[in-house]
Amino acid sequence: MTVVTGGPRPQEDHSPRERTREEDVATSQDDGHPGSHYNRIRQSIVSGQAGPGTVLIPTVLSTQYNVSRTPVREALIRLEQDGLVERATRGYVVRTRTPEEILEICEARIALESSAAQAAAIRRTELDLARLVHVHESTAATKDPAELRELNHLWHVALREAGHNTTxxxxxxxLDAQLKVYDSHTAPATDLPDNLSLILEEHAGILDAVRRRDAGAARDRMIAHQSRTRDLRIGALARSGRAAH
Amino acid sequence: MTVVTGGPRPQEDHSPRERTREEDVATSQDDGHPGSHYNRIRQSIVSGQAGPGTVLIPTVLSTQYNVSRTPVREALIRLEQDGLVERATRGYVVRTRTPEEILEICEARIALESSAAQAAAIRRTELDLARLVHVHESTAATKDPAELRELNHLWHVALREAGHNTTxxxxxxxLDAQLKVYDSHTAPATDLPDNLSLILEEHAGILDAVRRRDAGAARDRMIAHQSRTRDLRIGALARSGRAAH
DNA sequence: GTGCAAGCAAGTGTATACAGATGAACTCAA
DNA sequence: TTGAGTTCATCTGTATACACTTGCTTGCAC
Known part of the structure; x- marks a missing residue:
């Protein structure tokens, strides 16, 4: 189990609390609004910087960020409710998921995303459609893997917007955030060129169904798309799991 | 907008903080474990005691429960993450949902619950099935509306357990909690005797599909069941909404 | 009465205090 | 060297302190 509590600490600082403005700016891109620590810690988990099993101790984080435990605790409570961390005897731990649990999350995603696709076919506006087409074309025109992952994500976000169901x-x-924690393991498989062209084909199919307002086809194609992605993800996870043994 | 912050206050008590054990026991069924305030406040919202629009102010709640603001704040943060309350300029407010939002929640529920039914048909054990049958028969043998609602809920919980997907x-x-907030408006419609017999029929149909391991039928029947419940709910809401005007 | 501004009560976020709990390190007899 | 007991540093939950904000009230000029 990894027992890192974050990035490199600025310096050992045991003074009670110096509200030095310079230091604040130096150690953080804190915008100052309440709840910003939540986003910061969340980002470090989702980005994989603080991978599954990482122990997060309020005291340590609070000295790192040069704030008191109170706002850090607030952030950790929210992250716990998000399912990203869980309570340990001491502090919190970034949740470790078994492949079975990852499968469960994928199953929930398939149910929700196919419902969103169905809704998009029914409720999409012309603007929604234009946005979706735009992102799709940008994706097709891109080669950089990181950018492709981002655009792929944006396409799905646009589709959900077209579904007009914020819940x-x-x-x-x-759920995306919960899976993103494992991207470092699964990315190699999903970034393969032949997968990328398959993704584009599948997106095009769903997009077409949404354009034609064919809710059933949109749903079925999304189920197929997400199921294939799930299998790829699980396969990669199984391989990296075996490799870790 | 209702501006009640809870039940009757024990007595005006402005002393700093008296850790009188007797008083604690008298004013609460606090089991003492951390996070118990979350459950208490959650319960008061879900039960309808603190309906939509109710303002919850940490200071007030903390004097009511005879604890400091810190644990109350923690509870409210968790409830915010649950989607039950939202931040206001002062304090928190129990979230008010438009009928459209209620519909959205129902849509998400249909997607997830039908997926659970499908999974149950595939993954159910004999024990799962026996539990499901037991709850179903108890439901059929009951007349009391409150007990029927509870058993109906338990049946759905048992089905999700049979689906073996904790996510x-x-x-x-x-989502159930978010809808339960509106039960006081929707219960009159769902408690009608002819609806209850319909529910039993539909449950029996789903149960049969799960028994036969017919995933497609389980899914489709669940979609039909939940869609009908949704329409009933929305109808009742529309009527109570009109009545409120 | 009406409108405006000063004053004030009460809320907000965050820091800190403090009393337990707990796990790691340390001691010492065998 | 080992294992049981003891210390101790540190973490946890909760209470409290404090500075800042905010919106209501009050009083006064008009």
Whole structure:
């Protein structure tokens, strides 16, 4: 189990609390609004910087960020509710998921995303469609893997917007974050060129169904698309799991 | 907008903080474990005691429960993440949902619950099936509306257990809580005797599909069941909305 | 009465205090 | 060297302190 509590610490600083403005700016891109620590810690988890099993201790984080435990605790409570961290005897731990749990998350995603596709076919506006086409074409014109992953994500976000169901969109955001934690393991498989062209084909198919307002086809194609992605993900996870043994 | 912050206050008590054990026991069924305030406040919202629009102010709640603001704040943050309350300029407010939003929640529920039914047909054990049958028969043998609502809920919980997907089960718990806030408006419609017999029929049909391991039928029947419940709910809401005007 | 501004009560976020709990390190007899 | 007991540093939950903000009230000129 990794027992890192974050990036490199600025310096050992045991003074009670110096509200030096310079230091604040230096150690953080804190915009100052309440709850910003939540986003910061969340980002470090989702980005994989603080991978599964990483121990997060309020005291340590608070000295790192040069704030008191109170706002850090608030952030960790929210992250716990998000399913990204869980309570340990001491502090919190970035949640470790078994392949079975990853499969469960994928199953929930398929249910919600196919429902969103169905809704998009029914409720999409012309603007929604134009946005979707735009992102799709940008994706087709890109070669950089990181940018492709981002555009792929944006396409799905645009589709959920076209579905006009914020409840589903929010739940998907949460599930996306839970899976993103494992991207470092699964990315190699999903970044393969032949997968990328398959993704584009599948997106095009769904897009076409949404254009034609064919809700059933949109749903079925999304199920197929997400199921294939799931299998790829699980396969990569199984391989990296075996490799870790 | 209702501006009640809870039940009757024990007595005006402005002393700093008296850790009188007797008083604690008297004013609460606090089991003492951390996070118990979350459950208490959550319950008061879900039960309808603190309906939509109710303002929850940390200071007030903390004097009511005879604890400091810190644990109350923690509870409210968790409830915010649950989608049950939202931040206001002062304090938190129990979220008010438009009928459109209620529809969105129902849509997400249909997607997840039908997926759970499908999974149950595939993955159910004999024990799962026996539990499901037991709850179903208890439901059929009951007349009391409150008990019927509870058993109906338990049947759905048992089905999700049979689906063996805790992610879906947890998401459904959350969505159930969000809808339960409006039960006082929708219960009159769902408690009608002819609806109850319809529910039993539909449950029996889903149960049969799960028994036969017919995933497609389980899914489709669940979609039909939940869609009908949704329409009933929305109808009742529209009527109570019109009545409120 | 009406409108405006000063004053004030009460809320907000964050820091800190403090009393337990707990796990790691340390001691010492065998 | 080992294992049981003891210390101790540190973490946890909760209470409290404090500075800042905000919106209501009050009083006064008109």
């Amino acid at each position: 589903i969109a929010e739940l998907m955001d949460r | 879906i089960a947890e998401l459904m718990d959350r």
